Amino acid sequence: MSRLPDELKNKIRRAAHNRCGYCLTPQKIVSMPLEIEHLRPTAEDGTDEEENLWLACRNCNGFKHAKTHYVDPQTNVKTAIFNPRKQIWNEHFEFSEDETEIIGKTACGRATVIALRLNFEQAVSARKIWVSVGWYPPIIQGR
Numbered sequence: 840m841s842r843l844p845d846e847l848k849n850k851i852r853r854a855a856h857n858r859c860g861y862c863l864t865p866q867k868i869v870s871m872p873l874e875i876e877h878l879r880p881t882a883e884d885g886t887d888e889e890e891n892l893w894l895a896c897r898n899c900n901g902f903k904h905a906k907t908h909y910v911d912p913q914t915n916v917k918t919a920i921f922n923p924r925k926q927i928w929n930e931h932f933e934f935s936e937d938e939t940e941i942i943g944k945t946a947c948g949r950a951t952v953i954a955l956r957l958n959f960e961q962a963v964s965a966r967k968i969w970v971s972v973g974w975y976p977p978i979i980q981g982r
Contacts, residue, residue, distance in 0.1 A: 876895040883907065893923050902959075903954065
């Protein structure tokens with residue numbers, strides 16, 4: 840990724856409420872800086888324009904890599920991965936009863952949960968701790 844201006848990075852962080860667009864992990868509870876990610880990868884002609892950028896934690900961004908689509912395990916149909924800039928999180932996802940796992944409610948949500956490994960063991964373990972001290976899940980307003 841080319842060097843983005845600090846003003847643009849800060850604008851994206853504010854728009855994303857300084858949390859990952861996929862798992863909603865807030866910056867204030869993780870030690871690694873959240874990353875500016877390309878919704879459409881540069882390898883597929885994605886640009887550094889604001890509308891193609893969003894905030895993601897290192898795990899979600901790493902598991903997403905260059906993926907834009909994945910197979911919904913329920914319908915077995917290839918579907919677009921969730922776009923946190925254009926879609927509403929709680930229309931596609933919900934939390935498990937104990938608030939430690941993310942459940943896909945739609946084909947897009949289910950495909951994203953699998954593609955980005957939103958419930959991999961270490962993430963769920965961390966969320967258990969965060970939930971126990973009231974740090975997670977964040978309050979969801981709008982996106």
